[in-house]
Amino acid sequence: MFLSVGVRFEANVEALNMVETAGNYGKHRRVPYLVEEEGKLKTVYVPAMSGESLAHAYQEHLVREALSAGLPVCDDCQRGEFYKSMNKVHLKKKVDPIPDNPKSIEEAIVKACVVEDVGGFLYAEKPPVRRSSAFQVSYALPVKSVALFATSEPQLHARHAQMDASSKKGNASEQMIYYVETGTALYGFTFNLDLDAVGVSAITSKPILDEDEIKKRREASLKALFRMLSSSQFGAKLSRFFPVGGITELVVAATDYPFVVTSPIYDDYIVKTKKRLEVLRSFGEESFLAVAGEEKVPEEALKEAIDYLHEKGAF
Amino acid sequence: MVNTEYGGIVKMLRFFVQTKNFSYVDRIGNALNPEPVEVALLEALRAFRSIRESAPIDKNGRMYVEKDGNKIPVPGIPSDEEIKKFLDDVRSDMGVAKLVATLALAYPSRKENSGGGE
Ligand SMILES: [Zn+2]
Numbered sequence: 535m536f537l538s539v540g541v542r543f544e545a546n547v548e549a550l551n552m553v554e555t556a557g558n559y560g561k562h563r564r565v566p567y568l569v570e571e572e573g574k575l576k577t578v579y580v581p582a583m584s585g586e587s588l589a590h591a592y593q594e595h596l597v598r599e600a601l602s603a604g605l606p607v608c609d610d611c612q613r614g615e616f617y618k619s620m621n622k623v624h625l626k627k628k629v630d631p632i633p634d635n636p637k638s639i640e641e642a643i644v645k646a647c648v649v650e651d652v653g654g655f656l657y658a659e660k661p662p663v664r665r666s667s668a669f670q671v672s673y674a675l676p677v678k679s680v681a682l683f684a685t686s687e688p689q690l691h692a693r694h695a696q697m698d699a700s701s702k703k704g705n706a707s708e709q710m711i712y713y714v715e716t717g718t719a720l721y722g723f724t725f726n727l728d729l730d731a732v733g734v735s736a737i738t739s740k741p742i743l744d745e746d747e748i749k750k751r752r753e754a755s756l757k758a759l760f761r762m763l764s765s766s767q768f769g770a771k772l773s774r775f776f777p778v779g780g781i782t783e784l785v786v787a788a789t790d791y792p793f794v795v796t797s798p799i800y801d802d803y804i805v806k807t808k809k810r811l812e813v814l815r816s817f818g819e820e821s822f823l824a825v826a827g828e829e830k831v832p833e834e835a836l837k838e839a840i841d842y843l844h845e846k847g848a849f
Numbered sequence: 850m851v852n853t854e855y856g857g858i859v860k861m862l863r864f865f866v867q868t869k870n871f872s873y874v875d876r877i878g879n880a881l882n883p884e885p886v887e888v889a890l891l892e893a894l895r896a897f898r899s900i901r902e903s904a905p906i907d908k909n910g911r912m913y914v915e916k917d918g919n920k921i922p923v924p925g926i927p928s929d930e931e932i933k934k935f936l937d938d939v940r941s942d943m944g945v946a947k948l949v950a951t952l953a954l955a956y957p958s959r960k961e962n963s964g965g966g967e
Contacts, residue, residue, distance in 0.1 A: 554870070557899025561892070566885055577884045 535848045537727040537756070537839065539786045540798040540807070541763065541832075542677060544779035547689070547716045550674075550769025551583040558712040562686045565673065569681050581686040581717025583674035583769060588723065590616065591768030592669065593653050595758035600648040603754050605747075608647040618655035619643050625657060636663045637737050644733065644742045652732055652755050668731035669755070674723040678799050684719035716775060720782070722798030727755060729848050749849040756843065760836050784832040786839040787811060788822040788846075820846075855935050855949050857927030858890070861897055862953035867921045868914060878950025886939050886946045890932065897926065 551563040565582040568575055594614050600607050608628055610617045619625040625632055629642040640663055644651045654667035676684040693710040732755060733748035734741050741748065762768055763781065785795050785807050793814060796806040804825055811821050822842040826835035843849065862874045873896075876889035904912040904923050912923035938945045 554872075554896075556896030557901075557903045559896060559899040561896070564888075566888075577882065579884075579888050 535729040535843055535846060536789050536792045537729065537759075537786065537843070538789075538793060538795045539725045539759070539763075539784065539836075540722065540795040540803055541725065541781060542720060542722045542783040542798045543674075543766075543777075543781045544720050545777035546718045546779050547775065548718070548769070548777035549714055549716050549771035549775035550777065551587050552715075552770055558710070559688070560712070560714045562715040562717045564686060565675065567675065567681055569678060571682065578682060579686075580676045580681050580684045581719055582676075583721070583723075585671045585673050585723075587770070588671045588674065588725070588768055589653070589667075589669070590614075592671065592725075592758060592762050593649050595762045595767070596649055596652060596755060599754040599758045599761065600751070603750055605648045605750060605754060606646055607649055611647055611649040616649065616653070618650050618653070619647075619657050620655070621657070622659055625659075634661075636661050637735070639663045640665060640735055640737055641742050644735075648751055648754060651751060665736045666731075668728045670724075670726040670728075672724040672797070674721040675799055676719040677722050677801070679801050680720050684717070686715050686717045688713040688715045714771070714775070722803075724794065724797055725759065726792075726794055727759065728792065729755070729843070752843075753849040756840050756849070760833070760840065763836065764833055781826070781832045784826040784835055786824050786826075786835050788839050788842050789814065790819055790821070793821070855927075855931060855945075857925065857931050858935055859949055859952045860924040861893065861927055862950065863957065864897070864921065864924055865893065866953055868916045874950045874953050877946050878954075880943065880946055883936070883940045883943070883946075886943075887936060890936070894926070894932075901926070 549560070549562060553561050553563045555561070562581050563584060564579045566577050567580045569578055593611070593616055597607050597611055597614065601612070610624060610627070617624045619628065622632060625639070625643070628646040629639075633639050633642060639657060639661075643655060643657070643663075643665075650665070652668045654665045655663075657663040691712055691714060693712065695708055695710075729752045732751050733743040743751070763784070766777070766780065769777075783798065783804070785798070785804055787793055787795050787807065789811075793811070796803040796810065800806070804827075808823065811823055814821055822839060824830070824835035824838045826832040862877070865871070865873050873889050873893040877886050880886045880889070900914060901912060901923055904914055906912055907920070913920045914923055915921070935945065935949070
């Protein structure tokens with residue numbers, strides 16, 4: 535089973551993805567974007583959030599869901615440090631001695647950690663072992679039709695320190711002025727989850743875990759997505775730049791084989807997704823689609839999709 | 850020669866390269882049209898000014914930044930005429946951007962290796 539979600543969210547004055555600080559200036563991630571204006575294409579620079587940032591958030595939620603379901607998560611991942619068994623030092627914490635063939639290495643890692651099962655890993659030693667992530671996530675980018683109205687603007691902040699003349703050293707001042715570049719836009723992103731890849735070897739395509747364990751892990755990975763979207767706990771600087779806004783629209787499709795919803799950066803993505811699914815249905819493939827907008831809240835649509843997957847026996 | 854025409858920009862970009870920040874030089878060197886060059890240069894100048902504001906000064910009166918134990922001299926800010934000339938030239942020939950980025954990545958020749966602030 536394959537799940538694909540397209541999300542549109544409005545975020546005003548957010549600092550969800552900062553890229554670097556130079557002196558007292560913290561920059562928001564920005565990407566070049568091709569938009570049409572009066573029949574002409576032009577490049578504009580718009581605020582964006584990387585897929586890596588969203589993936590990190592998802593995996594943090596996955597840790598929590600897995601642990602509360604009594605599933606194994608390795609120590610590194612529990613701390614939110616997703617080294618993913620990248621070398622001997624990190625792998626040794628899971629399996630010691632380290633096996634000498636890729637199949638056994640993959641098996642040991644998958645058994646020991648749900649995050650590396652679902653989120654993939656790269657063990658860069660001899661022999662190297664690579665497991666693709668069962669979930670995929672795009673960058674969050676401004677919706678095309680309103681991308682020209684997206685802004686990234688620096689906001690001035692000041693940090694104060696109380697100092698009397700005696701404690702003042704050198705040119706340290708009582709006030710440190712700094713700028714935080716914030717973004718404002720209607721963003722869209724896509725999230726896919728291949729439930730068939732959970733607990734299954736990327737090398738042999740055979741299950742590594744028993745069916746019951748696989749089902750539990752699938753449920754945890756669905757709940758993690760639900761929680762991430764419902765709580766808006768993704769991105770950086772939430773403590774002082776929690777985005778003002780929220781999910782405005784969402785489509786969620788569940789299919790037997792990979793199918794990705796039309797990207798929510800296009801205004802007609804809901805209609806297009808429906809049409810594309812109809813074609814799939816005409817081939818006899820079962821599918822499910824739920825749309826959250828004016829009538830339905832995102833949680834309802836997600837819940838319906840999860841219920842559908844449950845009925846189909848995915849977990 | 851390019852070196853004298855855009856020397857300030859090359860030195861600034863080279864400073865970023867020395868601090869292991871390749872973002873600006875890559876964006877300028879890989880740009881397919883003038884807009885990304887303009888944006889990258891604007892961002893580079895903004896970041897560069899912030900860095901200069903907080904950079905310490907050594908006993909010879911030169912600004913530097915410490916990176917991995919190395920003291921990297923902070924050059925001067927490119928002049929507005931130089932930037933204007935560079936952007937005008939990029940608008941008519943994208944090769945100029947590529948050349949400037951390539952020079953910034955190259956090892957500086959000895960006679961201009963003095964670095965340092967103005
Ligand atoms: Zn792990």
